[in-house]
Amino acid sequence: MAQHNELGKKGEKLAIALLEEKGYTILEKNYRYRKAEVDIIATKNEILVAAEVKTRSTPEFGNPQDFVKPKQIQHLVAAMDYYITENDLDLELRFDIVAIIENKLGRRIEHIEDAFYHF
Numbered sequence: 001m002a003q004h005n006e007l008g009k010k011g012e013k014l015a016i017a018l019l020e021e022k023g024y025t026i027l028e029k030n031y032r033y034r035k036a037e038v039d040i041i042a043t044k045n046e047i048l049v050a051a052e053v054k055t056r057s058t059p060e061f062g063n064p065q066d067f068v069k070p071k072q073i074q075h076l077v078a079a080m081d082y083y084i085t086e087n088d089l090d091l092e093l094r095f096d097i098v099a100i101i102e103n104k105l106g107r108r109i110e111h112i113e114d115a116f117y118h119f
Contacts, residue, residue: 011055012039015098018109024049033082036075040098041083048091050080052115055100073116 016026019042028041040051052072073095080093097115101108 010102011098011100012053014100014102014107014109015040015051015053018098018111019051022111028083031079031083033079034075036072036079038076038079038083043091046091048080048084048089048093049096050076050093051096051098052076053098053100055102057101057103
């Protein structure tokens with residue numbers, strides 16, 4: 001497996017652990033719909049959360065959360081609309097980003113709630 005794929009998988013595991021520690025219930029990992037993949041779908045306090053995980057080894061080219069682009073957001077929204085319909089859910093929906101930088105100097109994890117409104 002390519003090194004960046006390994007880093008991404010490790011980041012998703014770290015994000016899941018962080019969310020569970022914060023009281024979230026994980027419903028899905030790597031949920032796919034058409035061109036979208038939602039890294040984590042979880043619930044907490046009657047809120048459905050779609051969490052995008054971005055892991056980088058350096059902030060040299062920008063913060064991890066800066067790599068969520070408008071087209072990806074559109075795909076994620078479409079995937080979550082389908083997920084809600086498919087599962088007949090009546091919950092408020094929120095989109096979060098878990099941004100991770102991990103390298104030999106250490107690890108930084110930031111959970112950004114309502115992330116798409118912060119761009």
